[in-house]
Amino acid sequence: MAFLEFKNVRIAGVSAGVPKSVFCNLDIKDMSSEYDAASFVETTGVKERRIDERMTTSDLCVPAAEKLIADLSWEKSEIDALIFVSQTTDYYLPATACIVQERLGLSRECYATDVVIGCSGWVYGMSIVASLLANGSIKKALLMAGDAKRHVPTNDPLFGFAGTVTALEYKEGAAGFKFHFGTDGSGYDAIIIPDGGCRNQISDKSFKIEETGEGGRATNRLQTRMKGMDVFSFGITTAPKSIKRLAEHFGFDYLDMDYYVFHQANMKMNNLIVKKLKLDPDKVPSCMYEFGNTSSASIPLTIVTQLKGKCESKPSKFLCCGFGVGLSWGTVVFEAEDMVISDLVEVDEMEDREWV
Amino acid sequence: MELKDFIENFAAQFDDTDQSEFTPETEFKALDEWSSLTALSIIAMVDEEYDVALKGDDVKKAETIEDLFNTVKSKL
Numbered sequence: 001m002a003f004l005e006f007k008n009v010r011i012a013g014v015s016a017g018v019p020k021s022v023f024c025n026l027d028i029k030d031m032s033s034e035y036d037a038a039s040f041v042e043t044t045g046v047k048e049r050r051i052d053e054r055m056t057t058s059d060l061c062v063p064a065a066e067k068l069i070a071d072l073s074w075e076k077s078e079i080d081a082l083i084f085v086s087q088t089t090d091y092y093l094p095a096t097a098c099i100v101q102e103r104l105g106l107s108r109e110c111y112a113t114d115v116v117i118g119c120s121g122w123v124y125g126m127s128i129v130a131s132l133l134a135n136g137s138i139k140k141a142l143l144m145a146g147d148a149k150r151h152v153p154t155n156d157p158l159f160g161f162a163g164t165v166t167a168l169e170y171k172e173g174a175a176g177f178k179f180h181f182g183t184d185g186s187g188y189d190a191i192i193i194p195d196g197g198c199r200n201q202i203s204d205k206s207f208k209i210e211e212t213g214e215g216g217r218a219t220n221r222l223q224t225r226m227k228g229m230d231v232f233s234f235g236i237t238t239a240p241k242s243i244k245r246l247a248e249h250f251g252f253d254y255l256d257m258d259y260y261v262f263h264q265a266n267m268k269m270n271n272l273i274v275k276k277l278k279l280d281p282d283k284v285p286s287c288m289y290e291f292g293n294t295s296s297a298s299i300p301l302t303i304v305t306q307l308k309g310k311c312e313s314k315p316s317k318f319l320c321c322g323f324g325v326g327l328s329w330g331t332v333v334f335e336a337e338d339m340v341i342s343d344l345v346e347v348d349e350m351e352d353r354e355w356v
Numbered sequence: 357m358e359l360k361d362f363i364e365n366f367a368a369q370f371d372d373t374d375q376s377e378f379t380p381e382t383e384f385k386a387l388d389e390w391s392s393l394t395a396l397s398i399i400a401m402v403d404e405e406y407d408v409a410l411k412g413d414d415v416k417k418a419e420t421i422e423d424l425f426n427t428v429k430s431k432l
Binding site for chain 2: 032034035039040043214227228229230232233234236237268269272275276
């Protein structure tokens with residue numbers, strides 16, 4: 001059973017980068033053959049999203065990392081590990097983490113790799129970084145998590161672009177993190193981009209618009225398609241279960257938290273999860289109204305945009321749960337103390353550089 | 357579970373459709389107000405009221421409200 005605990009590790013700080021340009025879903029004229037833009041916004045809670053088709057996830061993570069490293073007064077040479085969680089990597093190969101090592105000016109003696117997973121990705125990344133740091137060989141590490149530019153212009157009104165950075169460090173005596181994870185690959189096609197991988201390689205067929213039979217929205221085979229009802233049903237049942245299992249396994253009361261930060265799936269789903277767990281809605285911050293569903297960035301983006309100036313003054317207990325594409329889910333509980341939260345980085349300018 | 361209560365719970369997810377429209381034989385996907393967004397409300401209602409997790413296929417296969425009632429009942 002995937003319960004994990006890592007001690008002697010703490011979050012030093014969190015930052016997030018988003019495109020400066022704001023897209024309003026209410027401006028979409030042909031939302032769906034079934035519903036209009038206003039109904040979509042009312043149900044999902046996603047009114048605005050940050051979109052800039054120039055920007056990859058790493059283009060958002062790098063400036064966010066620069067900001068956070070400066071706010072923490074860390075030396076770049078001290079950062080010995082970098083995990084980059086994304087399903088929208090810069091290239092098929094190499095790993096984006098390798099490219100970011102050079103862009104950020106990190107040491108060549110740096111452990112760096114990508115982790116390809118979505119909505120549960122920040123929690124996964126936290127467990128990987130925490131496990132790397134827990135024995136003290138590596139003292140400082142960065143976790144990047146997010147999604148941005150897709151293969152083709154993003155037409156899904158749910159998803160926004162964001163790249164986040166979480167700085168973690170070894171600290172003797174720190175309480176650390178407790179995790180629960182789960183996976184159900186039988187739902188692999190509940191959220192899927194069918195073409196462009198090795199199984200269905202890009203062909204003329206990939207660009208043909210298809211009715212996917214749900215939601216009245218047509219997509220080509222390089223765009224994300226979703227079985228909305230299955231995902232919804234999965235989210236409202238699995239997230240509460242994972243939280244209860246974590247609390248039961250480690251013997252704590254899940255109601256005894258200061259903040260509950262959930263993956264920002266959609267408002268209807270998240271509200272129901274809050275209701276099922278009987279949580280105080282005031283302790284459950286949300287940012288999907290302004291930023292949409294930002295995949296693995298959604299939990300740290302919520303912390304940056306909703307909790308800055310609120311949670312840093314005293315030790316705060318956090319419970320965070322990510323769930324979605326995979327199907328995959330993860331829950332983490334931790335106490336944050338003296339966590340630095342950077343101002344949101346709004347990215348407008350692209351790095352002046354010619355990429356291959 | 358009672359069919360009558362199920363129909364009431366079902367009808368409560370709609371704002372604009374007249375309550376008299378909801379009967380066991382109602383082909384709910386033909387209702388003007390029905391959309392994949394309403395479907396989410398139905399799944400949420402079934403989860404809350406009956407603690408049953410409906411799949412998308414369960415909703416797709418059901419023609420009438422009574423069909424869906426029977427599906428939920430079989431999963432209790």
